[in-house]
Amino acid sequence: MKHIAQKDIENLDRFYRGNLINSVTGYKSANLLATRSQDGIDNVAIFSSVTHLGSNPAMFSFVQRPLGHGVGHTYENLKATGKITLNHINMELVERAHQSSAKYPREISEFERLDIGLLNRNGFHAPFVKEANIQVAAEYVSDYLIKENNCILVICKITDIFIIENIQHKDGWLDLEKAGSATINGLDGYAVAKTQKRLSYAQINKELEELTLDTDA
Amino acid sequence: MKHIAQKDIENLDRFYRGNLINSVTGYKSANLLATRSQDGIDNVAIFSSVTHLGSNPAMFSFVQRPLGHGVGHTYENLKATGKITLNHINMELVERAHQSSAKYPREISEFERLDIGLLNRNGFHAPFVKEANIQVAAEYVSDYLIKENNCILVICKITDIFIIENIQHKDGWLDLEKAGSATINGLDGYAVAKTQKRLSYAQINKELEELTLDTDA
Numbered sequence: 001m002k003h004i005a006q007k008d009i010e011n012l013d014r015f016y017r018g019n020l021i022n023s024v025t026g027y028k029s030a031n032l033l034a035t036r037s038q039d040g041i042d043n044v045a046i047f048s049s050v051t052h053l054g055s056n057p058a059m060f061s062f063v064q065r066p067l068g069h070g071v072g073h074t075y076e077n078l079k080a081t082g083k084i085t086l087n088h089i090n091m092e093l094v095e096r097a098h099q100s101s102a103k104y105p106r107e108i109s110e111f112e113r114l115d116i117g118l119l120n121r122n123g124f125h126a127p128f129v130k131e132a133n134i135q136v137a138a139e140y141v142s143d144y145l146i147k148e149n150n151c152i153l154v155i156c157k158i159t160d161i162f163i164i165e166n167i168q169h170k171d172g173w174l175d176l177e178k179a180g181s182a183t184i185n186g187l188d189g190y191a192v193a194k195t196q197k198r199l200s201y202a203q204i205n206k207e208l209e210e211l212t213l214d215t216d217a
Numbered sequence: 218m219k220h221i222a223q224k225d226i227e228n229l230d231r232f233y234r235g236n237l238i239n240s241v242t243g244y245k246s247a248n249l250l251a252t253r254s255q256d257g258i259d260n261v262a263i264f265s266s267v268t269h270l271g272s273n274p275a276m277f278s279f280v281q282r283p284l285g286h287g288v289g290h291t292y293e294n295l296k297a298t299g300k301i302t303l304n305h306i307n308m309e310l311v312e313r314a315h316q317s318s319a320k321y322p323r324e325i326s327e328f329e330r331l332d333i334g335l336l337n338r339n340g341f342h343a344p345f346v347k348e349a350n351i352q353v354a355a356e357y358v359s360d361y362l363i364k365e366n367n368c369i370l371v372i373c374k375i376t377d378i379f380i381i382e383n384i385q386h387k388d389g390w391l392d393l394e395k396a397g398s399a400t401i402n403g404l405d406g407y408a409v410a411k412t413q414k415r416l417s418y419a420q421i422n423k424e425l426e427e428l429t430l431d432t433d434a
Binding site: 001002003004005006009010012013014015016017018019020021022023024025026027028029030031048049050051052053054055056057058059060061063086088091094095098099100101102103104134135136141142144146147148149151153155158159160161162163164165168169171172173174175176177181182183185186187188189190191192193194195196197198199200201202203204206208211 | 218219220221222223226227229230231232233234235236237238239240241242243244245246247248265266267268269270271272273274275276277278280303305308311312315316317318319320321351352353358359361363364365366368370372375376377378379380381382385386388389390391392393394398399400402403404405406407408409410411412413414415416417418419420421423425428
């Protein structure tokens with residue numbers, strides 16, 4: 001195998017290192033996080049760091065890059081209003097979603113500028129992304145400063161889930177292939193996945209079984 | 218769209234809620250984290266929470282479930298020895314990797330019990346997974362207790378990377394499709410992904426371009 005040692009990693013060109021290190025931990029989730037400022041300005045931005053944190057209470061985390069230099073509108077709006085939505089990116093949305101990582105000024109709505117469909121729902125402060133087949137409303141819970149690199153781990157509680165029909169199994173599982181959800185490889189690679197199998201809960205001295213992939217079963 | 222409201226989420230059967238909430242944030246990375254205790258007992262366990270945290274220094278995080286009840290050998294070994302490896306799961310490894318989530322006693326090596334290939338490398342304390350096409354050696358950096366649910370966010374620094382031939386592009390990017398890396402849907406769904414496109418760095422007032430997917434280019 002090819003060996004890239006610590007000294008090599010530290011001395012790499014920064015773009016090369018960014019591409020390598022961003023892809024070496026595996027596939028990432030692909031989400032648009034949307035917020036609305038107290039002044040009513042909408043914001044939507046792509047995040048590949050959303051991670052499941054717990055089911056009860058239902059929580060996820062995301063990583064906010066160090067603040068400053070026009071970065072952090074998502075975080076600021078979330079802290080100010082307490083509300084955010086998570087919206088799955090599909091291949092129809094990929095170009096517009098990727099472009100949302102450009103540093104638009106605070107007063108620009110990326111929904112308008114990038115022609116991303118904005119969906120308002122009664123009783124929800126933050127907007128949703130109309131094209132997303134899985135949409136989640138969430139609230140701010142807390143955040144932790146990662147002092148090693150000044151990133152912020154932001155923790156949110158899921159309050160509401162909206163899904164298109166025919167992607168949920170009887171046991172609750174959402175079929176992300178049927179939902180068309182993308183997955184991210186590195187900084188800029190977009191992929192779609194094909195489910196190979198589901199496996200039963202692992203226990204000592206018990207054989208694994210394959211679960212059905214039929215949403216109607 | 219189907220709406221699952223906060224009250225519904227809280228009242229769901231716990232297995233149904235686990236399946237739903239684990240899949241609603243999108244695809245997850247699929248890794249085996251391997252450690253060796255100070256007594257020389259090997260441990261390997263599947264994690265779907267590994268997340269890129271930064272490229273310089275090169276760091277990733279993973280979520281350790283609340284300790285106790287036989288949980289946390291990975292975390293304990295990492296804290297005691299400072300060393301860990303991250304190994305990508307491919308479809309050949311999926312059954313054995315999934316089974317590693319069963320709660321084997323501390324004195325059992327999951328490598329031996331589950332016939333997972335153990336690779337020792339000179340100068341590295343923690344073992345690697347032989348079948349993995351992308352293998353990473355890392356060191357303990359710090360951890361943060363997530364007080365909302367007693368999970369622990371563990372932060373590791375990447376020291377060495379081992380990859381099979383022909384999966385890296387000239388700009389550093391690793392082609393996870395070529396590497397055969399799996400991605401996880403929910404608690405128990407395993408998928409393989411097909412790269413659709415890579416897009417250029419997003420800037421204001423600049424058109425996105427598609428990057429080549431040819432590893433030789």
